[in-house]
Amino acid sequence: MDNKEFGWELLYHSVEPFVNRKEDVLVTFVHFVLIKNWLRCYGYDGEACQENQDGTELLPLNWHTKENLNLKYKLKEQNFVLQISKSQGKMIVNFLNPDKVEASNVVFEIEGSVSDIKGPLKNLIPKYTEVWAKVENGLLKELLPESEGKKKTEPNKTSSDEKQPPEWTPTNPRAPALRDRDREEYFDPFGVGRSDLDPLGGLGGGMLFQPPRRGRITPGLGVPGGLPRGAVPPGARFDPFGPPDLDRPGRGTGRGGLGRLSNPDHDHMAPPGYDDMFM
Known part of the structure:
Protein backbone atom coordinates (compact mmCIF):
# COMPACT_ATOMS: atom_id res chain seq x y z
CA MET A 1 0.00 0.00 0.00
CA ASP A 2 1.27 3.43 -0.94
CA ASN A 3 1.98 5.77 1.95
CA LYS A 4 -0.63 8.12 0.53
CA GLU A 5 -3.32 5.46 0.87
CA PHE A 6 -2.47 4.67 4.48
CA GLY A 7 -5.51 5.43 6.64
CA TRP A 8 -8.00 5.56 3.78
CA GLU A 9 -9.62 2.22 4.58
CA LEU A 10 -10.37 3.24 8.16
CA LEU A 11 -11.76 6.61 7.13
CA TYR A 12 -13.92 5.20 4.35
CA HIS A 13 -15.17 2.43 6.60
CA SER A 14 -16.47 5.10 9.00
CA VAL A 15 -18.48 6.87 6.26
CA GLU A 16 -19.35 3.97 3.94
CA PRO A 17 -22.92 3.52 5.32
CA PHE A 18 -23.64 7.16 4.33
CA VAL A 19 -22.08 7.07 0.86
CA ASN A 20 -24.90 6.89 -1.69
CA ARG A 21 -23.60 9.08 -4.51
CA LYS A 22 -20.34 9.47 -6.38
CA GLU A 23 -19.93 13.01 -5.11
CA ASP A 24 -19.91 11.59 -1.58
CA VAL A 25 -16.82 9.57 -2.48
CA LEU A 26 -15.13 12.69 -3.86
CA VAL A 27 -15.98 14.73 -0.76
CA THR A 28 -14.50 12.02 1.45
CA PHE A 29 -11.33 11.85 -0.63
CA VAL A 30 -10.78 15.63 -0.57
CA HIS A 31 -11.23 15.55 3.19
CA PHE A 32 -8.75 12.66 3.39
CA VAL A 33 -6.07 14.63 1.49
CA LEU A 34 -6.46 17.52 3.94
CA ILE A 35 -6.11 15.16 6.89
CA LYS A 36 -2.96 13.65 5.38
CA ASN A 37 -1.52 17.16 5.21
CA TRP A 38 -1.96 17.51 8.99
CA LEU A 39 -5.13 19.61 9.01
CA ARG A 40 -7.89 18.70 11.46
CA CYS A 41 -11.62 19.14 11.05
CA TYR A 42 -13.59 21.24 13.54
CA GLY A 43 -17.07 20.62 12.22
CA TYR A 44 -19.22 23.04 10.23
CA ASP A 45 -18.07 26.59 9.68
CA GLY A 46 -19.88 29.03 11.94
CA GLU A 47 -20.81 26.33 14.44
CA ALA A 48 -18.97 25.37 17.60
CA CYS A 49 -17.34 21.96 17.42
CA GLN A 50 -19.16 19.95 20.08
CA GLU A 51 -17.65 16.57 19.22
CA ASN A 52 -13.95 17.23 19.70
CA GLN A 53 -12.46 20.50 20.86
CA ASP A 54 -9.04 19.42 19.55
CA GLY A 55 -10.26 18.64 16.06
CA THR A 56 -10.83 15.28 14.45
CA GLU A 57 -9.91 13.24 11.40
CA LEU A 58 -13.57 12.34 10.80
CA LEU A 59 -16.25 14.15 8.87
CA PRO A 60 -19.00 15.73 11.01
CA LEU A 61 -22.42 14.14 11.46
CA ASN A 62 -24.91 14.46 8.62
CA TRP A 63 -22.30 15.73 6.19
CA HIS A 64 -23.83 13.59 3.43
CA THR A 65 -27.19 15.38 3.69
CA LYS A 66 -25.78 18.82 2.85
CA GLU A 67 -26.00 20.07 -0.73
CA ASN A 68 -23.35 22.68 0.02
CA LEU A 69 -20.70 21.89 2.60
CA ASN A 70 -18.82 24.47 4.68
CA LEU A 71 -16.28 22.71 6.88
CA LYS A 72 -13.83 24.29 9.27
CA TYR A 73 -10.22 23.08 9.51
CA LYS A 74 -7.19 24.13 11.49
CA LEU A 75 -3.47 23.73 11.04
CA LYS A 76 -1.66 24.81 14.21
CA GLU A 77 -3.14 28.28 14.83
CA GLN A 78 -4.37 28.93 11.29
CA ASN A 79 -8.05 28.63 10.40
CA PHE A 80 -9.31 27.36 7.05
CA VAL A 81 -12.72 26.82 5.52
CA LEU A 82 -13.49 24.15 2.91
CA GLN A 83 -16.51 24.97 0.74
CA ILE A 84 -17.92 22.28 -1.56
CA SER A 85 -20.80 22.78 -3.98
CA LYS A 86 -22.14 20.86 -6.98
CA SER A 87 -23.34 22.21 -10.30
CA GLN A 88 -24.06 20.54 -13.66
CA GLY A 89 -22.13 17.35 -12.92
CA LYS A 90 -19.15 19.19 -11.48
CA MET A 91 -17.92 19.60 -7.93
CA ILE A 92 -16.46 23.00 -7.09
CA VAL A 93 -14.07 23.05 -4.14
CA ASN A 94 -12.95 26.31 -2.50
CA PHE A 95 -10.35 26.54 0.23
CA LEU A 96 -10.28 29.77 2.24
CA ASN A 97 -8.02 31.35 4.81
CA PRO A 98 -10.28 33.96 6.46
CA ASP A 99 -7.48 35.40 8.59
CA LYS A 100 -5.35 36.33 5.56
CA VAL A 101 -8.30 36.78 3.18
CA GLU A 102 -6.86 34.27 0.72
CA ALA A 103 -8.61 31.62 -1.35
CA SER A 104 -7.94 28.84 -3.84
CA ASN A 105 -10.23 26.53 -5.79
CA VAL A 106 -10.37 23.47 -8.04
CA VAL A 107 -13.14 21.86 -10.09
CA PHE A 108 -13.72 18.12 -10.58
CA GLU A 109 -15.83 16.25 -13.11
CA ILE A 110 -17.76 13.88 -10.85
CA GLU A 111 -18.40 11.16 -13.45
CA GLY A 112 -14.86 11.40 -14.81
CA SER A 113 -13.26 11.20 -11.38
CA VAL A 114 -15.33 8.54 -9.55
CA SER A 115 -16.17 5.12 -11.01
CA ASP A 116 -17.92 3.38 -8.11
CA ILE A 117 -19.07 3.89 -4.52
CA LYS A 118 -18.05 0.49 -3.13
CA GLY A 119 -14.71 -1.25 -3.04
CA PRO A 120 -11.03 -0.30 -2.65
CA LEU A 121 -9.72 3.13 -3.51
CA LYS A 122 -8.35 2.15 -6.93
CA ASN A 123 -11.86 1.01 -7.89
CA LEU A 124 -13.58 4.08 -6.48
CA ILE A 125 -11.20 6.64 -8.00
CA PRO A 126 -8.99 4.92 -10.63
CA LYS A 127 -6.85 8.06 -11.09
CA TYR A 128 -6.74 8.98 -7.43
CA THR A 129 -3.10 10.09 -7.69
CA GLU A 130 -4.11 12.78 -10.17
CA VAL A 131 -6.97 13.89 -7.93
CA TRP A 132 -4.58 13.95 -4.98
CA ALA A 133 -2.07 16.11 -6.88
CA LYS A 134 -4.84 18.46 -7.99
CA VAL A 135 -5.99 18.99 -4.39
CA GLU A 136 -2.48 19.54 -3.07
CA ASN A 137 -1.27 21.79 -5.90
CA GLY A 138 -4.55 23.60 -6.57
CA LEU A 139 -5.80 24.07 -3.02
CA LEU A 140 -3.17 23.56 -0.35
CA LYS A 141 -0.01 24.77 -2.05
CA GLU A 142 -1.53 28.21 -2.55
CA LEU A 143 -2.37 28.74 1.13
CA LEU A 144 -0.02 26.55 3.15
CA PRO A 145 3.58 27.79 3.46
CA GLU A 146 4.86 24.26 2.81
CA SER A 147 3.35 20.83 2.49
CA GLU A 148 3.21 19.92 6.16
CA GLY A 149 2.93 16.23 5.36
CA LYS A 150 6.18 16.20 3.42
CA LYS A 151 7.93 18.31 6.04
CA LYS A 152 7.03 15.93 8.89
CA THR A 153 7.50 12.64 7.07
CA GLU A 154 10.98 13.38 5.75
CA PRO A 155 13.72 12.15 8.12
CA ASN A 156 15.78 14.83 9.80
CA LYS A 157 19.22 15.18 8.28
CA THR A 158 22.02 15.71 10.74
CA SER A 159 25.53 16.95 10.16
CA SER A 160 26.90 13.54 11.14
CA ASP A 161 24.81 11.91 8.39
CA GLU A 162 26.16 14.31 5.79
CA LYS A 163 29.77 13.63 6.76
CA GLN A 164 29.53 9.85 6.66
CA ARG A 216 48.88 2.24 17.25
CA ILE A 217 51.79 0.97 15.19
CA THR A 218 54.87 0.46 17.34
CA PRO A 219 57.88 1.35 15.17
CA GLY A 220 60.87 -0.90 15.35
CA LEU A 221 59.16 -4.19 16.20
CA GLY A 222 61.82 -6.87 16.01
CA VAL A 223 64.65 -4.38 16.56
CA PRO A 224 66.37 -4.63 19.96
CA GLY A 225 65.31 -1.59 21.93
CA GLY A 226 63.02 -0.41 19.12
CA LEU A 227 63.53 2.73 17.06
CA PRO A 228 64.20 6.12 18.64
CA ARG A 229 61.33 8.55 19.08
CA GLY A 230 60.61 10.47 15.90
CA ALA A 231 62.23 7.92 13.61
CA VAL A 232 58.89 7.34 11.88
CA PRO A 233 57.05 10.57 10.94
CA PRO A 234 53.41 10.75 12.07
CA GLY A 235 51.05 9.33 9.47
CA ALA A 236 53.81 7.66 7.47
CA ARG A 237 53.15 4.22 6.01
CA PHE A 238 55.50 1.97 7.93
CA ASP A 239 55.98 -1.78 7.70
CA PRO A 240 57.15 -3.22 11.05
CA PHE A 241 60.41 -5.15 11.11
CA GLY A 242 58.96 -8.02 13.11
CA PRO A 243 55.74 -9.48 14.44
CA PRO A 244 53.83 -7.63 17.13
CA ASP A 245 54.06 -8.65 20.77
CA LEU A 246 51.19 -10.84 21.87
CA ASP A 247 49.93 -12.06 25.22
CA ARG A 248 50.61 -15.80 25.16
CA PRO A 249 50.67 -18.57 27.77
CA GLY A 250 54.05 -18.94 29.39
CA ARG A 251 55.94 -19.86 32.49
CA GLY A 252 55.48 -16.52 34.21
CA THR A 253 54.60 -16.03 37.82
CA GLY A 254 51.11 -14.70 37.14
CA ARG A 255 47.86 -16.35 38.12
CA GLY A 256 47.60 -19.86 36.71
CA GLY A 257 51.18 -19.88 35.58
CA LEU A 258 50.52 -17.42 32.79
CA GLY A 259 52.75 -14.48 32.21
CA ARG A 260 53.55 -11.86 29.59
CA LEU A 261 56.44 -13.00 27.43
CA SER A 262 58.16 -10.92 24.79
CA ASN A 263 57.83 -12.20 21.25
CA PRO A 264 59.60 -14.28 20.01
CA ASP A 265 59.79 -16.77 22.88
CA HIS A 266 63.12 -18.54 22.53
CA ASP A 267 61.91 -21.45 24.66
CA HIS A 268 58.79 -22.14 22.71
CA MET A 269 60.37 -25.25 21.11
CA ALA A 270 63.24 -27.28 22.52
CA PRO A 271 66.14 -28.04 20.12
CA PRO A 272 66.55 -31.62 18.91
CA GLY A 273 68.34 -33.85 21.45
CA TYR A 274 68.34 -31.24 24.17
CA ASP A 275 68.05 -33.94 26.79
CA ASP A 276 71.03 -35.96 25.47
CA MET A 277 73.77 -35.52 28.07
CA PHE A 278 76.44 -36.70 25.59
CA MET A 279 75.79 -33.95 23.05
Whole structure:
Protein backbone atom coordinates (compact mmCIF):
# COMPACT_ATOMS: atom_id res chain seq x y z
CA MET A 1 0.00 0.00 0.00
CA ASP A 2 1.27 3.43 -0.94
CA ASN A 3 1.98 5.77 1.95
CA LYS A 4 -0.63 8.12 0.53
CA GLU A 5 -3.32 5.46 0.87
CA PHE A 6 -2.47 4.67 4.48
CA GLY A 7 -5.51 5.43 6.64
CA TRP A 8 -8.00 5.56 3.78
CA GLU A 9 -9.62 2.22 4.58
CA LEU A 10 -10.37 3.24 8.16
CA LEU A 11 -11.76 6.61 7.13
CA TYR A 12 -13.92 5.20 4.35
CA HIS A 13 -15.17 2.43 6.60
CA SER A 14 -16.47 5.10 9.00
CA VAL A 15 -18.48 6.87 6.26
CA GLU A 16 -19.35 3.97 3.94
CA PRO A 17 -22.92 3.52 5.32
CA PHE A 18 -23.64 7.16 4.33
CA VAL A 19 -22.08 7.07 0.86
CA ASN A 20 -24.90 6.89 -1.69
CA ARG A 21 -23.60 9.08 -4.51
CA LYS A 22 -20.34 9.47 -6.38
CA GLU A 23 -19.93 13.01 -5.11
CA ASP A 24 -19.91 11.59 -1.58
CA VAL A 25 -16.82 9.57 -2.48
CA LEU A 26 -15.13 12.69 -3.86
CA VAL A 27 -15.98 14.73 -0.76
CA THR A 28 -14.50 12.02 1.45
CA PHE A 29 -11.33 11.85 -0.63
CA VAL A 30 -10.78 15.63 -0.57
CA HIS A 31 -11.23 15.55 3.19
CA PHE A 32 -8.75 12.66 3.39
CA VAL A 33 -6.07 14.63 1.49
CA LEU A 34 -6.46 17.52 3.94
CA ILE A 35 -6.11 15.16 6.89
CA LYS A 36 -2.96 13.65 5.38
CA ASN A 37 -1.52 17.16 5.21
CA TRP A 38 -1.96 17.51 8.99
CA LEU A 39 -5.13 19.61 9.01
CA ARG A 40 -7.89 18.70 11.46
CA CYS A 41 -11.62 19.14 11.05
CA TYR A 42 -13.59 21.24 13.54
CA GLY A 43 -17.07 20.62 12.22
CA TYR A 44 -19.22 23.04 10.23
CA ASP A 45 -18.07 26.59 9.68
CA GLY A 46 -19.88 29.03 11.94
CA GLU A 47 -20.81 26.33 14.44
CA ALA A 48 -18.97 25.37 17.60
CA CYS A 49 -17.34 21.96 17.42
CA GLN A 50 -19.16 19.95 20.08
CA GLU A 51 -17.65 16.57 19.22
CA ASN A 52 -13.95 17.23 19.70
CA GLN A 53 -12.46 20.50 20.86
CA ASP A 54 -9.04 19.42 19.55
CA GLY A 55 -10.26 18.64 16.06
CA THR A 56 -10.83 15.28 14.45
CA GLU A 57 -9.91 13.24 11.40
CA LEU A 58 -13.57 12.34 10.80
CA LEU A 59 -16.25 14.15 8.87
CA PRO A 60 -19.00 15.73 11.01
CA LEU A 61 -22.42 14.14 11.46
CA ASN A 62 -24.91 14.46 8.62
CA TRP A 63 -22.30 15.73 6.19
CA HIS A 64 -23.83 13.59 3.43
CA THR A 65 -27.19 15.38 3.69
CA LYS A 66 -25.78 18.82 2.85
CA GLU A 67 -26.00 20.07 -0.73
CA ASN A 68 -23.35 22.68 0.02
CA LEU A 69 -20.70 21.89 2.60
CA ASN A 70 -18.82 24.47 4.68
CA LEU A 71 -16.28 22.71 6.88
CA LYS A 72 -13.83 24.29 9.27
CA TYR A 73 -10.22 23.08 9.51
CA LYS A 74 -7.19 24.13 11.49
CA LEU A 75 -3.47 23.73 11.04
CA LYS A 76 -1.66 24.81 14.21
CA GLU A 77 -3.14 28.28 14.83
CA GLN A 78 -4.37 28.93 11.29
CA ASN A 79 -8.05 28.63 10.40
CA PHE A 80 -9.31 27.36 7.05
CA VAL A 81 -12.72 26.82 5.52
CA LEU A 82 -13.49 24.15 2.91
CA GLN A 83 -16.51 24.97 0.74
CA ILE A 84 -17.92 22.28 -1.56
CA SER A 85 -20.80 22.78 -3.98
CA LYS A 86 -22.14 20.86 -6.98
CA SER A 87 -23.34 22.21 -10.30
CA GLN A 88 -24.06 20.54 -13.66
CA GLY A 89 -22.13 17.35 -12.92
CA LYS A 90 -19.15 19.19 -11.48
CA MET A 91 -17.92 19.60 -7.93
CA ILE A 92 -16.46 23.00 -7.09
CA VAL A 93 -14.07 23.05 -4.14
CA ASN A 94 -12.95 26.31 -2.50
CA PHE A 95 -10.35 26.54 0.23
CA LEU A 96 -10.28 29.77 2.24
CA ASN A 97 -8.02 31.35 4.81
CA PRO A 98 -10.28 33.96 6.46
CA ASP A 99 -7.48 35.40 8.59
CA LYS A 100 -5.35 36.33 5.56
CA VAL A 101 -8.30 36.78 3.18
CA GLU A 102 -6.86 34.27 0.72
CA ALA A 103 -8.61 31.62 -1.35
CA SER A 104 -7.94 28.84 -3.84
CA ASN A 105 -10.23 26.53 -5.79
CA VAL A 106 -10.37 23.47 -8.04
CA VAL A 107 -13.14 21.86 -10.09
CA PHE A 108 -13.72 18.12 -10.58
CA GLU A 109 -15.83 16.25 -13.11
CA ILE A 110 -17.76 13.88 -10.85
CA GLU A 111 -18.40 11.16 -13.45
CA GLY A 112 -14.86 11.40 -14.81
CA SER A 113 -13.26 11.20 -11.38
CA VAL A 114 -15.33 8.54 -9.55
CA SER A 115 -16.17 5.12 -11.01
CA ASP A 116 -17.92 3.38 -8.11
CA ILE A 117 -19.07 3.89 -4.52
CA LYS A 118 -18.05 0.49 -3.13
CA GLY A 119 -14.71 -1.25 -3.04
CA PRO A 120 -11.03 -0.30 -2.65
CA LEU A 121 -9.72 3.13 -3.51
CA LYS A 122 -8.35 2.15 -6.93
CA ASN A 123 -11.86 1.01 -7.89
CA LEU A 124 -13.58 4.08 -6.48
CA ILE A 125 -11.20 6.64 -8.00
CA PRO A 126 -8.99 4.92 -10.63
CA LYS A 127 -6.85 8.06 -11.09
CA TYR A 128 -6.74 8.98 -7.43
CA THR A 129 -3.10 10.09 -7.69
CA GLU A 130 -4.11 12.78 -10.17
CA VAL A 131 -6.97 13.89 -7.93
CA TRP A 132 -4.58 13.95 -4.98
CA ALA A 133 -2.07 16.11 -6.88
CA LYS A 134 -4.84 18.46 -7.99
CA VAL A 135 -5.99 18.99 -4.39
CA GLU A 136 -2.48 19.54 -3.07
CA ASN A 137 -1.27 21.79 -5.90
CA GLY A 138 -4.55 23.60 -6.57
CA LEU A 139 -5.80 24.07 -3.02
CA LEU A 140 -3.17 23.56 -0.35
CA LYS A 141 -0.01 24.77 -2.05
CA GLU A 142 -1.53 28.21 -2.55
CA LEU A 143 -2.37 28.74 1.13
CA LEU A 144 -0.02 26.55 3.15
CA PRO A 145 3.58 27.79 3.46
CA GLU A 146 4.86 24.26 2.81
CA SER A 147 3.35 20.83 2.49
CA GLU A 148 3.21 19.92 6.16
CA GLY A 149 2.93 16.23 5.36
CA LYS A 150 6.18 16.20 3.42
CA LYS A 151 7.93 18.31 6.04
CA LYS A 152 7.03 15.93 8.89
CA THR A 153 7.50 12.64 7.07
CA GLU A 154 10.98 13.38 5.75
CA PRO A 155 13.72 12.15 8.12
CA ASN A 156 15.78 14.83 9.80
CA LYS A 157 19.22 15.18 8.28
CA THR A 158 22.02 15.71 10.74
CA SER A 159 25.53 16.95 10.16
CA SER A 160 26.90 13.54 11.14
CA ASP A 161 24.81 11.91 8.39
CA GLU A 162 26.16 14.31 5.79
CA LYS A 163 29.77 13.63 6.76
CA GLN A 164 29.53 9.85 6.66
CA PRO A 165 31.90 8.39 4.05
CA PRO A 166 30.40 6.08 1.44
CA GLU A 167 30.37 2.44 2.48
CA TRP A 168 31.84 -0.38 0.49
CA THR A 169 29.24 -2.34 -1.46
CA PRO A 170 29.52 -4.86 -4.30
CA THR A 171 28.29 -2.13 -6.67
CA ASN A 172 30.71 0.44 -5.23
CA PRO A 173 33.99 -1.44 -4.65
CA ARG A 174 36.10 1.73 -4.89
CA ALA A 175 34.60 3.34 -1.81
CA PRO A 176 37.28 4.42 0.68
CA ALA A 177 38.12 2.05 3.49
CA LEU A 178 36.18 2.69 6.68
CA ARG A 179 38.35 3.45 9.62
CA ASP A 180 37.73 2.91 13.32
CA ARG A 181 39.10 5.99 15.08
CA ASP A 182 39.48 4.24 18.43
CA ARG A 183 41.40 1.21 17.22
CA GLU A 184 42.93 2.50 13.97
CA GLU A 185 41.46 -0.45 12.04
CA TYR A 186 40.79 -0.78 8.35
CA PHE A 187 37.81 -2.89 7.39
CA ASP A 188 38.14 -2.99 3.60
CA PRO A 189 39.85 -6.28 2.64
CA PHE A 190 39.69 -5.30 -1.03
CA GLY A 191 41.66 -2.11 -0.52
CA VAL A 192 45.13 -3.66 -0.44
CA GLY A 193 47.44 -1.49 -2.51
CA ARG A 194 45.01 1.39 -2.89
CA SER A 195 47.12 3.60 -0.65
CA ASP A 196 50.03 3.43 -3.07
CA LEU A 197 47.88 5.46 -5.46
CA ASP A 198 47.27 8.09 -2.80
CA PRO A 199 50.02 10.75 -3.01
CA LEU A 200 49.26 11.88 0.55
CA GLY A 201 49.38 8.37 2.00
CA GLY A 202 46.39 8.99 4.22
CA LEU A 203 44.80 5.55 4.10
CA GLY A 204 47.72 3.36 5.12
CA GLY A 205 48.27 -0.24 4.18
CA GLY A 206 50.49 -0.14 1.13
CA MET A 207 50.96 -3.22 -1.03
CA LEU A 208 51.36 -5.44 2.01
CA PHE A 209 48.11 -6.78 3.40
CA GLN A 210 47.66 -5.09 6.73
CA PRO A 211 45.32 -7.06 9.03
CA PRO A 212 43.19 -5.27 11.62
CA ARG A 213 45.29 -4.29 14.59
CA ARG A 214 44.65 -2.88 18.03
CA GLY A 215 46.30 0.27 19.19
CA ARG A 216 48.88 2.24 17.25
CA ILE A 217 51.79 0.97 15.19
CA THR A 218 54.87 0.46 17.34
CA PRO A 219 57.88 1.35 15.17
CA GLY A 220 60.87 -0.90 15.35
CA LEU A 221 59.16 -4.19 16.20
CA GLY A 222 61.82 -6.87 16.01
CA VAL A 223 64.65 -4.38 16.56
CA PRO A 224 66.37 -4.63 19.96
CA GLY A 225 65.31 -1.59 21.93
CA GLY A 226 63.02 -0.41 19.12
CA LEU A 227 63.53 2.73 17.06
CA PRO A 228 64.20 6.12 18.64
CA ARG A 229 61.33 8.55 19.08
CA GLY A 230 60.61 10.47 15.90
CA ALA A 231 62.23 7.92 13.61
CA VAL A 232 58.89 7.34 11.88
CA PRO A 233 57.05 10.57 10.94
CA PRO A 234 53.41 10.75 12.07
CA GLY A 235 51.05 9.33 9.47
CA ALA A 236 53.81 7.66 7.47
CA ARG A 237 53.15 4.22 6.01
CA PHE A 238 55.50 1.97 7.93
CA ASP A 239 55.98 -1.78 7.70
CA PRO A 240 57.15 -3.22 11.05
CA PHE A 241 60.41 -5.15 11.11
CA GLY A 242 58.96 -8.02 13.11
CA PRO A 243 55.74 -9.48 14.44
CA PRO A 244 53.83 -7.63 17.13
CA ASP A 245 54.06 -8.65 20.77
CA LEU A 246 51.19 -10.84 21.87
CA ASP A 247 49.93 -12.06 25.22
CA ARG A 248 50.61 -15.80 25.16
CA PRO A 249 50.67 -18.57 27.77
CA GLY A 250 54.05 -18.94 29.39
CA ARG A 251 55.94 -19.86 32.49
CA GLY A 252 55.48 -16.52 34.21
CA THR A 253 54.60 -16.03 37.82
CA GLY A 254 51.11 -14.70 37.14
CA ARG A 255 47.86 -16.35 38.12
CA GLY A 256 47.60 -19.86 36.71
CA GLY A 257 51.18 -19.88 35.58
CA LEU A 258 50.52 -17.42 32.79
CA GLY A 259 52.75 -14.48 32.21
CA ARG A 260 53.55 -11.86 29.59
CA LEU A 261 56.44 -13.00 27.43
CA SER A 262 58.16 -10.92 24.79
CA ASN A 263 57.83 -12.20 21.25
CA PRO A 264 59.60 -14.28 20.01
CA ASP A 265 59.79 -16.77 22.88
CA HIS A 266 63.12 -18.54 22.53
CA ASP A 267 61.91 -21.45 24.66
CA HIS A 268 58.79 -22.14 22.71
CA MET A 269 60.37 -25.25 21.11
CA ALA A 270 63.24 -27.28 22.52
CA PRO A 271 66.14 -28.04 20.12
CA PRO A 272 66.55 -31.62 18.91
CA GLY A 273 68.34 -33.85 21.45
CA TYR A 274 68.34 -31.24 24.17
CA ASP A 275 68.05 -33.94 26.79
CA ASP A 276 71.03 -35.96 25.47
CA MET A 277 73.77 -35.52 28.07
CA PHE A 278 76.44 -36.70 25.59
CA MET A 279 75.79 -33.95 23.05
